[in-house]
Amino acid sequence: MATEAISVRVPGRSAGHDLRAVKVVLHREMLRFVNDRTRMLSMLMQPVLWLFVMGTGLGSLVQGSIPGVDYRTFMYPGMISMTVIMTGMFSAGSIVWDREFGFLREMLVAPVSRGAIVIGKCLGGAIVATGQGVVILAMAGLVGVPYSPTLFATLLAEMFLAAFTITAFGVMLAARMKNMQTFFGLMQMAIMPMMFLSGAMFPLANLPSWLHVLTVVNPMTYAVDPMREAVFSHLNVPAAVNAVLNPGVRWFDFQVPVALELGIVAALGAALLAVGVAEFKRAE
Amino acid sequence: MTADPAIAVRGLKKTYGKVEAVKGVDFEVRPGEVFGFLGPNGAGKTTTISMLCTLVNPTGGSATVAGHDVVKERDEVRRNIGLVFQDPTLDGYLSAEQNLRFHAELYGVPKRVVGDRIRQVMEMVALWDRKDAKVMTFSGGMKRRLEIARGLLHSPRVLFLDEPTVGLDPQTRSAIWGYINQLRLTEDITIFMTTHYMDEAEYCERIAIIDHGEIVVIDSPEALKASVGKDRVQIQTADDTEAIKALRERFGLDAAVHEGAVTFAVASGEEFVPRLFAELGMPIRSVSVSRPSLDDVFMSYTGSTIRDAESGDGNMAWMRAMARR
Numbered sequence: 347m348a349t350e351a352i353s354v355r356v357p358g359r360s361a362g363h364d365l366r367a368v369k370v371v372l373h374r375e376m377l378r379f380v381n382d383r384t385r386m387l388s389m390l391m392q393p394v395l396w397l398f399v400m401g402t403g404l405g406s407l408v409q410g411s412i413p414g415v416d417y418r419t420f421m422y423p424g425m426i427s428m429t430v431i432m433t434g435m436f437s438a439g440s441i442v443w444d445r446e447f448g449f450l451r452e453m454l455v456a457p458v459s460r461g462a463i464v465i466g467k468c469l470g471g472a473i474v475a476t477g478q479g480v481v482i483l484a485m486a487g488l489v490g491v492p493y494s495p496t497l498f499a500t501l502l503a504e505m506f507l508a509a510f511t512i513t514a515f516g517v518m519l520a521a522r523m524k525n526m527q528t529f530f531g532l533m534q535m536a537i538m539p540m541m542f543l544s545g546a547m548f549p550l551a552n553l554p555s556w557l558h559v560l561t562v563v564n565p566m567t568y569a570v571d572p573m574r575e576a577v578f579s580h581l582n583v584p585a586a587v588n589a590v591l592n593p594g595v596r597w598f599d600f601q602v603p604v605a606l607e608l609g610i611v612a613a614l615g616a617a618l619l620a621v622g623v624a625e626f627k628r629a630e
Numbered sequence: 631m632t633a634d635p636a637i638a639v640r641g642l643k644k645t646y647g648k649v650e651a652v653k654g655v656d657f658e659v660r661p662g663e664v665f666g667f668l669g670p671n672g673a674g675k676t677t678t679i680s681m682l683c684t685l686v687n688p689t690g691g692s693a694t695v696a697g698h699d700v701v702k703e704r705d706e707v708r709r710n711i712g713l714v715f716q717d718p719t720l721d722g723y724l725s726a727e728q729n730l731r732f733h734a735e736l737y738g739v740p741k742r743v744v745g746d747r748i749r750q751v752m753e754m755v756a757l758w759d760r761k762d763a764k765v766m767t768f769s770g771g772m773k774r775r776l777e778i779a780r781g782l783l784h785s786p787r788v789l790f791l792d793e794p795t796v797g798l799d800p801q802t803r804s805a806i807w808g809y810i811n812q813l814r815l816t817e818d819i820t821i822f823m824t825t826h827y828m829d830e831a832e833y834c835e836r837i838a839i840i841d842h843g844e845i846v847v848i849d850s851p852e853a854l855k856a857s858v859g860k861d862r863v864q865i866q867t868a869d870d871t872e873a874i875k876a877l878r879e880r881f882g883l884d885a886a887v888h889e890g891a892v893t894f895a896v897a898s899g900e901e902f903v904p905r906l907f908a909e910l911g912m913p914i915r916s917v918s919v920s921r922p923s924l925d926d927v928f929m930s931y932t933g934s935t936i937r938d939a940e941s942g943d944g945n946m947a948w949m950r951a952m953a954r955r
Binding site for chain 1: 705719
């Protein structure tokens with residue numbers, strides 16, 4: 347130890363400093379994901395099973411009623427959102443993991459705003475989830491969806507938005523959780539009904555009114571529908587079939603436009619993020 | 631240095647429900663000092679350190695660390711302190727260097743010094759050659775060393791070490807003490823630590839003995855031991871009975887045979903030994919002088935040994951047997 351100590355002056359808080367914190371929390375999220383191959387695979391397993399096994403099986407059953415469209419093509423946008431949502435939730439769950447293993451403490455005693463940490467986490471989750479979604483995007487050809495650059499750009503943006511919102515939701519849940527089992531239990535409880543009621547598995551047209559109400563209040567519906575809208579706009583589908591498979595979302599007589607749907611998802615994401623930040627501030 | 635105290639604490643208090651974990655403590659730590667909090671588990675050490683580190687809000691009283699209030703200027707305090715917790719807070723899936731880089735970014739260490747500084751602190755704890763290994767492959771001692779390096783990365787003015795050597799083997803413990811001592815030479819830093827190992831408290835310049843949420847006494851280990859009083863002197867002679875008789879007649883001392891040697895207590899053992907040789911009037915084969923230990927100090931201030939205090943009233947004998955192995 348002959349070397350002179352390198353002097354470090356830690357600067358006061360600034361926007362630049364918070365930005366660095368956001369970036370490094372995000373960076374860690376990605377490193378963790380890239381290092382964990384099993385997680386990557388297991389996150390892909392479920393949607394692929396749904397798409398190619400369930401989709402093929404059910405598809406042969408309903409073939410007659412939807413002429414000209416492969417049932418798997420219908421399921422495709424739903425499975426993209428499913429992948430994104432599962433991955434985003436898992437990323438959020440790592441907060442609970444960090445708490446159990448003490449790393450959360452390292453972040454919480456740092457001289458940065460809680461907001462920077464939570465935003466970094468949500469962005470990280472969203473990017474990882476979008477990356478996972480890209481793998482499903484790559485399979486488009488297998489289910490008869492064209493490889494169109496505009497379509498993919500639209501889907502990517504929508505995926506990112508959905509992923510950010512769901513990660514924010516997960517972070518909000520995880521803020522108070524003490525162990526992984528509770529979190530994953532709760533996550534299953536929240537995700538399954540949201541999944542089933544979102545139109546990811548079956549079309550939302552001609553549903554009994556009680557079920558219709560549930561699908562309309564389900565926030566995930568507004569994440570899935572724009573993706574389906576995007577996919578179907580790039581397909582040649584008979585109008586009658588399109589009305590069955592891609593009915594959009596209706597509030598009474600009002601057909602909800604895609605822009606509003608995306609706005610709902612974004613607003614929800616921002617609100618959940620704010621709640622998450624507030625929870626971390628309060629937890630001190 | 632006539633600077634302001636590194637840590638100043640006034641009537642600091644923390645209650646959890648009806649339990650008073652810390653009952654209003656007062657103390658000051660001077661800049662550059664190694665200050666130890668000594669007490670049994672559950673005495674309020676970790677609660678105090680958590681309040682000083684802005685992790686827990688005090689119920690009452692006030693504290694400043696590096697000149698900043700721990701409640702009102704939380705961020706300022708955080709910028710100026712380094713922390714090494716009792717439990718590891720590393721990300722096992724990241725490499726050692728990645729863990730430090732994360733810390734540097736989070737603390738806003740200027741970009742152009744990050745790399746050099748990481749190398750410097752890792753070399754200090756002899757982990758530079760393992761920088762690319764995942765932390766989960768590290769032993770407990772390596773993890774603790776890495777945490778110490780990380781705690782120093784942003785050049786804190788005060789380093790908090792909560793039981794830095796608990797659960798480590800003796801060799802690693804002494805290595806960690808080596809780093810801490812070396813630190814005081816290379817960095818301008820104040821160290822505040824908690825421990826329940828008596829022998830480690832000896833390394834501190836001053837220690838506060840804390841028991842049941844209150845500070846019983848604060849002083850240097852030397853002064854504390856002196857306050858307890860007498861040194862223990864043991865001599866080996868050819869004829870123990872004769873020696874005991876001579877000690878009583880010539881020095882007025884009560885001696886007895888303990889552990890196979892004639893044992894007695896005097897105020898200042900080292901000064902007494904020359905007189906002993908000159909005046910005892912019989913040959914002495916060997917002599918040993920032992921200072922009162924911090925165990926004796928703890929005992930005299932709290933009325934129990936630290937191990938008894940930790941085991942409560944029950945199985946004391948068993949604990950003592952365990953401690954002796």
